[in-house]
Amino acid sequence: MTDPFLTYFxxxxxxxxxxxxQYYNFKFRVVKPRQTRLGxxxxxxxxxxxxxxxxNLNPYAFLITYVHEVAHAAVNRQYKRRVQPHGKAWQAAFxxxxxxILIETVFPETIFGALxxxxxKPAATTYASPTxxxxxxxEDATEIALVGVNKILLCNVPQGRAFQFAKKTYVRGTLRRxxxxxxxxxxxxxxxxxxxxxxxxxx
Numbered sequence: 001m002t003d004p005f006l007t008y009f010x011x012x013x014x015x016x017x018x019x020x021x022q023y024y025n026f027k028f029r030v031v032k033p034r035q036t037r038l039g040x041x042x043x044x045x046x047x048x049x050x051x052x053x054x055x056n057l058n059p060y061a062f063l064i065t066y067v068h069e070v071a072h073a074a075v076n077r078q079y080k081r082r083v084q085p086h087g088k089a090w091q092a093a094f095x096x097x098x099x100x101i102l103i104e105t106v107f108p109e110t111i112f113g114a115l116x117x118x119x120x121k122p123a124a125t126t127y128a129s130p131t132x133x134x135x136x137x138x139e140d141a142t143e144i145a146l147v148g149v150n151k152i153l154l155c156n157v158p159q160g161r162a163f164q165f166a167k168k169t170y171v172r173g174t175l176r177r178x179x180x181x182x183x184x185x186x187x188x189x190x191x192x193x194x195x196x197x198x199x200x201x202x203x
Contacts (some may be wrong), residue, residue, distance in 0.1 A: 002015070004028065004030050005021075006179060008053070008055070008057075008059060008062045008065040009059055009063050009066070010031060010059045010060060010063055010106055010107070010177050012101075012105050013034060013063050013101045013106050015094075016100055016101055017063070017066060017067075017191065020067070020070050020097065020157060021156070023073055023113045024049070024073040024074065024077065024129070025049075026041075026048075026049040026050055026051050026070075026073050027048060027049070027051070028050075028051050028052075029050065029052045029053075030052070030053055030055045031052045031053070031054060031055060032054070032055060032166075033054045033055065033056045033099075033103050033166055034054060035165070035166070035191055035192070035193045035194070036099065036179070036192060036193075036194065037199040038053065038054050038065045038126075038194075039052055039053040039054065039055060039065040039066065039068065039069045039071060039137070040052055040069065041065065041069040041072035041111040041144045042078070042168040044202035045078060049054055049073055049076060049111065051066070051067075051069040051070065051072075052144055053066050056071075056198075058135060058136065058139045058140050059123075060107055060108070060111050060139060061126070061136045061139075061140075063106075064098075064115070064126060064136075065102070065126075067094065067097050067098055067101075068094060068122075068126075070175055071090055072085070072095055073091040074093040074096075074097065074184040075089050075090050079122070080135060084123070086123070086124035087146060087197075090112055091121065094119075094122050095119055095122065098119055100159055102115065102116065102119060108139070110135050110138060111135045111136060113137065114129065114131045114134075114135045115132055117129070117131065117132075117133075118131075118132045124127075125178065126181060127178040127195070128178065132193070133196050136154060137198075140198060150200055150201065151198045151199065151200050151201075152198070152199060152200075152201055153195070153196055153199075154172065154180050154182075154193055154194070154195055154196070154197045154199050155175065155180065155195040155196060155199070157172045157199060157201060158172065159172055159173065159174065160187065161201065162201075162202075162203075163200060163201045164199060164202075165182075165197060165199045165200070168184040168185075168186065168188065169185060170184050170185065170191070170199075171183045171185060173190070175195060176192065178194065178195055178196075179191065179192040179193060179195055180192070180193055180194075180195050183185075
C-alpha cells in the first residue's frame with residue numbers, strides 16, 4: 001500500500017505532516033480530482049473526522065491544502081461547530097500549523113514569497129490569492145512541459161471553446177469570481193469549475 005506521506009508531500013515536510021495526522025487522529029484519504037474543491041474536512045457520523053486532498057495537486061499545493069484542512073481539525077477539536085469555518089480561529093490555527101514548514105527548505109523561492117504574503121491573512125481558498133496560485137501553477141507547468149501534455153488553465157481557455165476535464169468534455173462559459181461556469185456536452189448540465197484548474201484542449 002502506498003504511503004501518502006512519502007508520495008504526495010515535499011520530502012522536507014513529510015514527517016511533520018505525518019505527525020499532524022497522528023496527533024489529530026483523522027482519517028486521511030487522497031482522492032480523485034474534484035471540480036469544486038482541492039480538499040475538505042468533515043466530521044463523520046461517529047464523530048471520527050476525515051480529511052481528503054485531491055491526488056492531482058503538485059507537492060506544494062498538496063501540502064498547503066492538507067495543512068488548511070488540518071487547521072479545520074484543530075478548530076473542530078477546540079470549538080466543535082461554534083465558530084465560522086474560515087474565521088479568526090481557523091486563520092490562527094492555519095498560521096500556527098504552517099509556521100514550522102514555512103521555510104525555504106520546504107518551498108521553492110518562486111512559491112515561498114507569495115505564500116508568506118498569503119499567510120499574513122489566509123483566505124478560505126488559495127484561489128483568493130492570484131499571486132500564490134500563479135506560483136503554484138508555474139510548478140505544474142514545469143511538470144506538464146516535462147511530460148508533454150497539452151494542458152492549459154481553464155481561465156485561459158477562450159469562452160465558447162470546448163475542453164476536456166476529468167475525462168469529460170465541457171464548453172467554457174463565464175467567469176464568476178474564482179470559478180468558471182461550464183456546460184458539460186454529454187448531459188447539458190452546467191458546472192462551476194475552478195478557474196485555475198488544468199484542462200486539456202485539442203489543437
